[in-house]
Amino acid sequence: MSGEKRRYTRVEDTELRRLRESDSRLRSLRNDLPERLNAVQQQCQQQMQQRLAPLEQRSQRQEQAISGLRTGLQSLERDTQQRLKRQRQEFQRNLQASENRQQQRLQTEVSRLEGAMQQGFSQQRHEYLSLLNQQRQEYFSLVEEQDRKFTGLILEERQARQKGQQILQRQIDDVVENLQAEREQKQKLAQDLLADVQSICQQMDQEYQHERFAPGKLAQLQGELELVQQNIEAGVSEAAIANAQQTYLKLADLRLELEQKEQEWQLYYQAAFADLQNLLSEVDANRQVELELGEGEDLDKFSVEVDYWTQGRFSEYEQHLQELHQQLVEGESSLTTEQLKELSQRILDQEPQLAELLEQAKLSILGSQMRAEIAANVVDALEELGYNRVEDTYEGDDNRDTFVVKLKNISGDEVVTVIRPEAEFGANSVSINTFSPTLVDEQATRQNAEAIFNLLNEAGIEAVGELECEQEADSRYQDLRQVQQRATEQPQSSSQSSSQS
Incomplete structure (x- = not known):
């Protein structure tokens, strides 16, 4: 028998502000x-x-x-x-x-x-x-x-x-x-x-x-x-x-x-x-930038390919600039002054979007790390209940996507936790799926899930809404090799869908 317990989480506002305001730690490698x-x-x-x-x-x-x-x-x-x-x-x-x-x-x-x-x-x-x-x-x-x-x-x-x-x-x-x-x-x-x-x-x-x-x-x-x-x-x-x-x-x-x-x-x-x-x-x-996280001995530095972490929007932005460049060069012998002023304004309108794209890349990386940290907290909670870590992966082997971790106990019960990013930065849905060859105590699995969300809350990850319970676990995530090899389609979050017009 198997089952799924799901709840939405978000990072506390103070922590979100701290993460968002870490622009000073985003640097060009050039x-x-x-x-x-x-x-x-x-x-x-x-x-x-x-x-x-x-x-x-x-x-x-x-x-x-x-x-x-x-x-x-x-x-x-x-x-x-x-x-x-x-x-x-x-x-x-x-x-x-x-x-x-x-x-x-x-x-x-x-x-x-x-x-x-x-x-x-x-x-x-x-x-x-x-x-x-x-x-x-x-x-x-x-x-x-x-x-x-x-x-x-x-x-x-x-x-x-x-x-x-x-x-x-x-x-x-x-x-x-x-x-x-x-x-x-x-x-x-x-x-x-x-x-x-x-x-x-x-x-x-x-x-x-x-x-x-x-x-x-x-x-x-x-x-x-x-x-x-x-x-x-x-x-x-x-x-x-x-x-x-x-x-x-x-x-x-x-x-x-x-x-x-x-x-x-x-x-x-x-x-x-x-x-x-x-x-x-x-x-x-700024194709490649450096992101610093942590301080002192805990300082980590990441070399960031902006196009990857913005899911190709950086290349789209550059292509749009190249199209404006082509219009400007080809229009040297034909553009009127008014047309030139209009084109000039369109160029100026593009200036803020570079900063927005780099912000998207930064938030995408931070979101990926959040999902891994949530998984680490889940592992800690389940290990106290007698489970051992088996493996983990990002869906589609894509660090920008869903993070999945599997644990197993001596009785052969498997718990697969799926941390899926939501549209809003800092928000995720956490799905705890239990797979067991024997009868599973629904009350026990519910208590385990609540214990996990309590531990996340202590770590500054707030649970939002009521715990959702499903009779059947999501079998798509039981085999992590298939999860890793699965082709995924990236969702566009609200912080990542700025217009390139």
């Missing part, structure tokens, strides 16, 4: 995190320089194209290009100064980061994220600075254009008094002016990603130039000249807008790229 940070920073700087190089080449092509203009716009364009060149040079100087500050900050705070790493993962993460946030703020500060610079540049541009238009107007007025000659000269001026504005428009179409940063605006101005052409064909030269001038002013404003938005995009992209690379580097550094 001590090269500062070097990794520095390598990521250098990589990001190189990437930024590669993205800025085409902008300098574009500037050179624009300067060369100015010589082909026929009207007073040539002088205006030359002055504009000089101002834009100075602005780009200042932008690069400010960017370099920002990167130098980041480098100096990293060098001065390396010792603090290394000290935090010795204290434990929680302190390490605090210092690490603080450094990353400072880097991010450097880029955002540059965005604000560039906004102010472009505001000044736009005012300067418009003042220069007013003077340029005055020169152009004098060119229009300097026509001979003969009406026929005047008409021919104005017709020629309108045609030259249209050709110049069309050239500038075509160059902007080829050189700028206008549909990405200012969709539809250039197409609208191209439509205005078709109206200028119609004016010329209709012999309305003065209207053609006036409309061409207005279109040029709008083109000049659009160019400044595109330059500003392009530089802003570069800074947002750089911030997102740096955030993601740093996070990937940190993930790589």
Whole structure:
């Protein structure tokens, strides 16, 4: 005859708090995190320089194209290009100064980061994220600075254009008094002016990603130039000249807008790229961590494979980061600023999840040890009742799963205790299964079970609810070899099922 006695247990709240608050004893086995940070920073700087190089080449092509203009716009364009060149040079100087500050900050705070790493993962993460946030703020500060610079540049541009238009107007007025000659000269001026504005428009179409940063605006101005052409064909030269001038002013404003938005995009992209690379580097550094339990002579250290103890969620997390990286790299030539900001926020949303995964790994290990300790207490209680330990195992030979221990007495009675993890950390169900070839005293087995749960309670493991009694023991756990070889499906506990979205 056989039977089962089952009861749920949980670790006392004070002990749970102590276990949960032992973050300082969770450490990365890698001590090269500062070097990794520095390598990521250098990589990001190189990437930024590669993205800025085409902008300098574009500037050179624009300067060369100015010589082909026929009207007073040539002088205006030359002055504009000089101002834009100075602005780009200042932008690069400010960017370099920002990167130098980041480098100096990293060098001065390396010792603090290394000290935090010795204290434990929680302190390490605090210092690490603080450094990353400072880097991010450097880029955002540059965005604000560039906004102010472009505001000044736009005012300067418009003042220069007013003077340029005055020169152009004098060119229009300097026509001979003969009406026929005047008409021919104005017709020629309108045609030259249209050709110049069309050239500038075509160059902007080829050189700028206008549909990405200012969709539809250039197409609208191209439509205005078709109206200028119609004016010329209709012999309305003065209207053609006036409309061409207005279109040029709008083109000049659009160019400044595109330059500003392009530089802003570069800074947002750089911030997102740096955030993601740093996070990937940190993930790589924490694949394996060390967990300390106990103190003094009882101190135990465990080398922890995070992916194993999180049941593959660490790999899923890394894969998700790699997918974000792919989106970022592939979107370098197509992402709008708003799309980039959204992607950047998704990257930032991933930062806390690394700490959550390491917490899951720690709790999974602690839970495994709890089950083994509960089994040890059960063995102590049953040995006092004349039973001897036979064997024990984790179900499926998986330390994250159910722990099973078998004892046997001289009469051939077997007691198999099954300690199964529940969803909540620190909670387990303890099932005491008695297998006997003879009649078993139900009252005696009940008293034995109560004695076991009393002993667990003295060890700080509280029994929850009433003792559940079943007539039949769970025969699936009688043969421990089968238990060890059994394929199991890991349950997802509430502390282990954080979203990777």
